[in-house]
Amino acid sequence: xxxxxxxxxxxxxxxxxxxxxxxxxxxxxxxxxxxxxxxxxxxxxxxxxxxxxxxxxxxxxxxxxxxxxxxxxxxxxxxxxxxxxxxxxxxxxxxxxxxxxxxxxxxxxxxxxxxxxxxxxxxxxxxxxxxxxxxxxxxxxxxxxxxxxxxxxxxxxxxxxxxxxxxxxxxxxxxxxxxxxxxxxxxxxxxxxxxxxxxxxxxxxxxxxxxxxxxxxxxxxxxxxxxxxxxxxxxxxxxxxxxxxxxxxxxxxxxxxxxxxxxxxxxxxxxxxxxxxxxxxxxxxxxxxxxxxxxxxxxxxxxxxxxxxxxxxxxxxxxxxxxxxxxxxxxxxxxxxxxxxxxxxxxxxxxxxxxxxxxxxxxxxxxxxxxxxxxxxxxxxxxxxxxxxxxxxxxxxxxxxxxxxxxxxxxxxxxxxxxxxxxxxxxxxx
Ligand SMILES: C[S@@+](CC[C@H](N)C(=O)[O-])C[C@H]1O[C@@H](n2cnc3c(N)ncnc32)[C@H](O)[C@@H]1O
Numbered sequence: 001x002x003x004x005x006x007x008x009x010x011x012x013x014x015x016x017x018x019x020x021x022x023x024x025x026x027x028x029x030x031x032x033x034x035x036x037x038x039x040x041x042x043x044x045x046x047x048x049x050x051x052x053x054x055x056x057x058x059x060x061x062x063x064x065x066x067x068x069x070x071x072x073x074x075x076x077x078x079x080x081x082x083x084x085x086x087x088x089x090x091x092x093x094x095x096x097x098x099x100x101x102x103x104x105x106x107x108x109x110x111x112x113x114x115x116x117x118x119x120x121x122x123x124x125x126x127x128x129x130x131x132x133x134x135x136x137x138x139x140x141x142x143x144x145x146x147x148x149x150x151x152x153x154x155x156x157x158x159x160x161x162x163x164x165x166x167x168x169x170x171x172x173x174x175x176x177x178x179x180x181x182x183x184x185x186x187x188x189x190x191x192x193x194x195x196x197x198x199x200x201x202x203x204x205x206x207x208x209x210x211x212x213x214x215x216x217x218x219x220x221x222x223x224x225x226x227x228x229x230x231x232x233x234x235x236x237x238x239x240x241x242x243x244x245x246x247x248x249x250x251x252x253x254x255x256x257x258x259x260x261x262x263x264x265x266x267x268x269x270x271x272x273x274x275x276x277x278x279x280x281x282x283x284x285x286x287x288x289x290x291x292x293x294x295x296x297x298x299x300x301x302x303x304x305x306x307x308x309x310x311x312x313x314x315x316x317x318x319x320x321x322x323x324x325x326x327x328x329x330x331x332x333x334x335x336x337x338x339x340x341x342x343x344x345x346x347x348x349x350x351x352x353x354x355x356x357x358x359x360x361x362x363x364x365x366x367x368x369x370x371x372x373x374x375x376x377x378x379x380x381x382x383x384x385x386x387x388x389x390x391x392x393x394x395x396x397x398x399x400x401x402x403x404x405x406x407x408x409x410x411x412x413x414x415x416x417x418x419x420x421x422x423x424x425x426x427x428x429x430x
Contacts, residue, residue, distance in 0.1 A: 001042045004091045004098035007073050009035070010049035011099060014069035017322075024050060024322040048195045052076040054321035055150045058122045063113030064106065074102060078110045081195075085110050125150035126317075129329055136365045141415075145363070148415035153318035155190045155198030156181060157212045158220045161250040162279045164211040172206040183398065183417065184220040186250070188212070210277035215243055218315070218412045218419030219361070222308070223247035225394045225410060225424050226357040230255035232303040235295070237261050237346050239285075242271035244308050244359075249280040261286045261295060295349060304355045305346040309339045311360040311367050315421020318414060332366055339367060343375045347382065347429070356382060356427045361420060363413055368423040369406065376427075384408040385426040393426075 001009075009031065017027045028050065032043045053060065053069075053076040060075030061067035077083040083091075085107040092098040102110065120135075121128045124146020134142040157178075159169045169188060170178055176199050181187030192198050201207055201214060228234045228248040236245045239260035249258055258280075262268045265287045275283050286294045312335055317324045343358060350356050358375075360367050376382055385393075387403035387410050404411040409425035 001038060001045075002091075002095045002097070003045075004095035006042065006046045006049055007077060007092075008097055008099050009038070009046045010053065010073045010076075011069045013046065013050055014053060014072060018069065023326065024054065044197055045195055048197050049073060049076060051321055052080045052152070052196060054325065055152070055318065056080060056125050057321070057325060058125045059115055059118070059147075059150075062115060062118050062122045064109045070099060071106070073099070074106055074110070079113070120146070123147060126324060127327060130314075130327070130364075133332070133364050133366060137363050145413060145415045148413065149314070149317040149324075149363075149421065150321070151318060151414065152192065152196045153216070153316075153414075153420065154418075155192060155201070156215060156217045156220070157188050157190065157201060158184070158215040158247060158250075159186045159188065159212050160210055160246070160278050161186060162254065163209070164206075169206060169212050172211065173201070173204065176201070181217045181220075183396070183419070184217050184224065186224075186247075187215075187217045187220050189217070208277070210279055213243070213246055213274070213278070215247065216316075216319075216420045218417065218422040219243055220247060221396065221399065221410075221412065221417075221419065222359045222422045222424050223306075224251070224396060225390055225399065225426065226304060226306045226359070227355070227394050227426075228252050228256075228258070228304055228306075232256045233259075233298070233301055233351075235259045235261065235298060235302045235305045235346075235349050236308070237305055237349070238263075238308045238310065238342060239271065240264075240267045240308070242268070242274055244306060245271060245283065246274060246278050246280060248306065249275070249278065249283055252282060254279075254281045256282060258283045259286055259295070259298065260284070261288070263288055298349050300349070300351050302349045302351060302354055304357065305349050306357050306359065307342055307346045308359045309335075309342055309367075309371075311335050311339070311362040312364065313361055314363050315361040315413065315423075318420065332364070335367060336371065339371045340374060343371065344378065347375075347379050350382075350429045352429055354429050356429065358423075358425045358427065360423045362423065363411065363421040368411070368425070369404065369409065372409065372425045372427070381430045382427040383430065385428055390424070390426040 053072040064071040089101040092101045120143040123143035126146045138145040178188040223244045228251045245260045388400035391399035413421040
């Protein structure tokens with residue numbers, strides 16, 4: 001398929017998303033199933049155009065004067081990828097399957113488009129109804145933070161210290177030109193292609209051998225700040241597929257006991273294979289069993305409980321721009337209830353003197369500082385660790401630069417730390 005045919009397919013897919021209110025991932029899957037001639041490379045290139053359009057949907061719509069799928073795709077090609085009207089006209093005229101060449105009005109929009117005078121939610125490419133929340137988080141700079149969350153995300157991997165070191169993985173992936181990430185001592189960043197796609201690293205022999213995992217540098221840092229140590233009793237209470245569990249296991253060097261729990265048994269299932277591949281030997285996966293409390297034996301026993309809480313995921317909008325536009329008022333309140341519940345459950349597992357580390361991949365205070373404040377009002381026996389001290393304890397003093405306004409938690413974000421958005425609060429039980 002030609003790049004013009006990819007653009008045409010992207011318009012079709014965005015049209016289906018809009019018409020049927022479908023998640024974009026399932027619309028992409030359906031398109032692939034009904035266009036079998038398109039290989040995996042074509043499907044990935046089409047998805048990349050769709051995601052470029054969605055990340056910048058509001059600002060493209062403003063500049064093009066339309067939020068129709070065609071305007072979004074032409075805008076993505078022009079404003080994200082740098083194509084001129086002439087480039088588009090030539091490419092579309094030369095291809096058999098292609099969108100119609102740009103109209104005069106579209107050409108004029110592409111040539112003269114500016115975001116001057118656009119409101120913050122347009123410049124920052126986020127839903128208007130979230131403006132007050134983003135203003136609480138970032139004040140006058142919310143449009144710039146939103147714009148950073150609307151850029152393409154890098155491809156980061158975490159070297160598995162149980163099996164390798166950075167030098168070894170750098171050598172095995174040399175053909176992909178990785179560089180060391182600036183903040184995590186276990187991170188490597190792999191350059192993306194011009195179209196924003198990363199190489200299929202999971203097909204690499206080094207991945208199959210468990211030498212590394214795909215994990216954003218911000219997620220790596222959250223796990224490092226949690227600070228699991230060899231010999232400890234550690235609970236990962238919202239383990240999901242285990243991204244952070246595996247990072248904690250590497251810190252523990254297979255000594256002590258690590259427990260992974262998630263209230264959704266289906267999310268835990270990939271962790272079994274992932275842990276085997278990573279050579280993790282001190283992990284017990286505690287899947288929920290009906291009404292039974294499968295963690296009752298751990299009450300007041302854990303040196304560390306990590307709560308990687310269910311959240312709106314605003315910090316991961318670069319990777320999941322569809323979620324940004326699908327998020328509805330009410331979702332925040334629902335997540336807040338879950339966050340309070342899981343914090344209370346975690347508190348019951350921490351031993352006196354132990355740590356509870358609360359993490360979200362959201363930048364919103366409603367899910368972060370507000371939840372910690374409400375928790376501390378319920379549980380005055382837990383004290384917040386200043387962010388600078390938590391960074392030093394984790395051997396990462398440079399993270400003190402990312403302390404939140406109150407100085408009692410870390411706030412990472414694309415604009416602050418060139419990572420996904422993460423909030424990390426370290427609480428210690430008296
Ligand atoms: C942010 S995700 C976890 C991601 C995972 N830790 C990782 O690093 O890949 C949050 C998880 O919390 C789980 N969850 C939601 N409510 C929970 C509860 N009350 N107890 C335990 N897990 C819960 C969800 O099923 C979801 O998998």
